[in-house]
Amino acid sequence: MPKGSDLLVSALANEGVERIFGVPGEENLDVVESLRNSKIKLILTRHEQAAAFMAATHGRLTGTPGVCMSTLGPGALNLSTGAAYAHLGAMPMIMITGQKAIMTAKQARFQIVDVIAAMRPLTKMARQIVSPASIPAIVRDAFRVAMEERPGPVHLELPEDVAGEETEDVPLVPLHPIELPVAPPAALDRAAEMILKAQRPLIMLGAASSRPKLVEPLSNFVRRTRIPFFNTQMGKGSVTGGSNLYVGTAALSSGDYVHRAIDHADLIIAIGHDTVEKPPFLMGPKGPKVIHVAYTAANVEQVYFPHAEVIGDVGASLALLADRLEGKLRPDPAFLGLRSEILEHIRDRAEEDRFPATPQRIVHDVRKVMPEDGIVCLDNGMYKIWFARNYRTHVANTLLLDNALATMGAGLPSAMMAAMLYPKRRVLAVCGDGGFMMNSQEMETAVRLGLNLVVLILEDSAYGMIRWKQAVDKFPDWGLTFSNPDFVRYAESYGATGHRVKRADDLVPTLEAAFKDTGVHLVTVPIDYAENTRVLVEELQGRVPELA
Numbered sequence: 001m002p003k004g005s006d007l008l009v010s011a012l013a014n015e016g017v018e019r020i021f022g023v024p025g026e027e028n029l030d031v032v033e034s035l036r037n038s039k040i041k042l043i044l045t046r047h048e049q050a051a052a053f054m055a056a057t058h059g060r061l062t063g064t065p066g067v068c069m070s071t072l073g074p075g076a077l078n079l080s081t082g083a084a085y086a087h088l089g090a091m092p093m094i095m096i097t098g099q100k101a102i103m104t105a106k107q108a109r110f111q112i113v114d115v116i117a118a119m120r121p122l123t124k125m126a127r128q129i130v131s132p133a134s135i136p137a138i139v140r141d142a143f144r145v146a147m148e149e150r151p152g153p154v155h156l157e158l159p160e161d162v163a164g165e166e167t168e169d170v171p172l173v174p175l176h177p178i179e180l181p182v183a184p185p186a187a188l189d190r191a192a193e194m195i196l197k198a199q200r201p202l203i204m205l206g207a208a209s210s211r212p213k214l215v216e217p218l219s220n221f222v223r224r225t226r227i228p229f230f231n232t233q234m235g236k237g238s239v240t241g242g243s244n245l246y247v248g249t250a251a252l253s254s255g256d257y258v259h260r261a262i263d264h265a266d267l268i269i270a271i272g273h274d275t276v277e278k279p280p281f282l283m284g285p286k287g288p289k290v291i292h293v294a295y296t297a298a299n300v301e302q303v304y305f306p307h308a309e310v311i312g313d314v315g316a317s318l319a320l321l322a323d324r325l326e327g328k329l330r331p332d333p334a335f336l337g338l339r340s341e342i343l344e345h346i347r348d349r350a351e352e353d354r355f356p357a358t359p360q361r362i363v364h365d366v367r368k369v370m371p372e373d374g375i376v377c378l379d380n381g382m383y384k385i386w387f388a389r390n391y392r393t394h395v396a397n398t399l400l401l402d403n404a405l406a407t408m409g410a411g412l413p414s415a416m417m418a419a420m421l422y423p424k425r426r427v428l429a430v431c432g433d434g435g436f437m438m439n440s441q442e443m444e445t446a447v448r449l450g451l452n453l454v455v456l457i458l459e460d461s462a463y464g465m466i467r468w469k470q471a472v473d474k475f476p477d478w479g480l481t482f483s484n485p486d487f488v489r490y491a492e493s494y495g496a497t498g499h500r501v502k503r504a505d506d507l508v509p510t511l512e513a514a515f516k517d518t519g520v521h522l523v524t525v526p527i528d529y530a531e532n533t534r535v536l537v538e539e540l541q542g543r544v545p546e547l548a
């Protein structure tokens with residue numbers, strides 16, 4: 001007779017799960033044993049947080065949930081930042097945590113925390129499994145909920161007595177395809193009328209446009225309508241950044257060069273905008289009209305309150321909208337002029353030799369060594385703004401950044417997941433010296449898994465972004481610097497290869513050599529953040545951007 005844990009593992013296999021990331025505890029040992037007898041791989045990480053970031057990134061890149069597991073209390077709580085990352089970032093993920101037995105309490109309250117209660121605000125659904133017979137249905141439901149728009153994390157708690165209890169074999173629940181409803185004709189007609197009446201329509205591609213299923217339909221919509229577009233940070237790459245209709249990326253909320261195009265527009269077609277992102281522009285009573293095209297209705301915010309909505313399957317709805325618009329729009333020539341101006345500013349100083357290197361040069365050099373389908377995974381720090389503004393993407397999901405929870409520590413784990421999913425593509429993690437150290441222990445996991453991966457560390461010996469904001473706010477420079485380990489020797493101690501860049505011109509050849517070799521490489525380069533103030537404050541008319 002199968003045990004609860006056997007049913008759990010069969011149900012996961014039924015969903016197509018190939019790997020589970022995590023750190024087991026004694027309460028998970030039945031599950032570990034069932035995994036040993038299955039085709040699913042258990043991928044140990046050195047911290048549960050990294051397991052959750054990896055599982056979430058699996059969901060983000062494939063559309064199907066990644067799975068992570070942990071023990072009760074301490075292990076489960078270590079998943080919580082990853083839960084929030086997936087919840088805000090709309091990444092499908094399943095978290096399975098252990099718990100002491102529920103029918104007896106032989107260890108009194110040792111290690112017991114109400115994990116379900118802790119996970120509830122961080123997930124779409126959090127449930128305790130109370131009987132083995134319910135497992136197939138609960139697992140199927142968990143996957144359905146995690147994947148359904150808007151996607152996100154689901155938490156299942158499996159107490160150890162339920163995991164170990166034998167039961168009658170319970171049939172698995174088969175999967176079936178689900179088509180989403182398409183926007184109703186009235187909404188499509190209304191939107192088409194607004195777009196045809198507008199003089200200067202502009203498309204904004206938001207976070208949800210990076211869903212893997214939207215790659216084709218979005219590009220088709222832009223190709224058929226020829227409306228210029230910009231993207232939010234998390235919408236980067238969803239339509240090729242090399243397109244001559246791309247006018248930029250909104251990495252700040254206002255005042256950046258791309259806002260000249262936004263301010264020029266009289267209508268914005270916001271596709272897949274999710275207000276978890278730092279606002280890409282600020283709506284006010286006077287600004288352009290906004291049409292929200294998305295899977296789910298818009299959240300109304302102080303800075304985002306669309307005038308019309310097209311809600312339904314985004315790909316199918318956009319095809320119907322394009323049917324109503326194709327050949328009827330006259331492109332506004334001013335956008336083209338603005339586009340070259342904006343992109344010209346972005347190219348400024350991208351090839352300067354100064355050392356320590358400028359952020360612009362680093363972004364430029366990274367782009368040079370990354371093929372079109374190469375994936376850059378950012379941690380969180382000052383350089384994120386520079387990559388978001390300056391890095392041109394040609395393929396969806398090739399610049400993975402987190403503009404939702406904006407947590408530090410996810411750069412390396414998300415890159416590890418990308419490298420596992422796409423072993424033939426170049427994958428680069430870009431981390432600050434602060435963020436890298438928040439999950440640097442996963443270098444061991446990366447080496448153990450035999451991944452081909454390059455990690456670029458930008459060294460300023462500081463929590464640079466906060467130090468910069470401190471300066472912008474005219475506080476004295478205090479309390480935000482630290483010293484670093486010798487990153488080259490640190491990498492080597494894990495069995496990885498370490499490189500230190502000592503001249504601006506060495507960055508490209510060092511990265512190139514690291515990619516040509518196999519295994520895990522760490523490249524450290526000192527960064528000069530003087531450009532933060534010069535460009536992001538002084539040059540942009542003294543306006544201080546809103547930064548988190």
Ligand SMILES: Cc1ncc(C[n+]2csc(CCOP(=O)(O)OP(=O)(O)O)c2C)c(N)n1
Pocket residue numbers: 380381382383406407408409431432433434435436458460462463464465466548
């Ligand atoms: C987990 C977490 N803690 C704190 C912050 C706030 N924070 C945002 S950026 C930053 C500094 C990042 O430093 P580093 O990784 O060295 O990048 P830098 O800005 O120096 O390039 C901090 C502390 C955060 N976003 N996430």
Ligand SMILES: [Mg+2]
Pocket residue numbers: 381432433434458459460461462463464
């Ligand atoms: Mg730093």
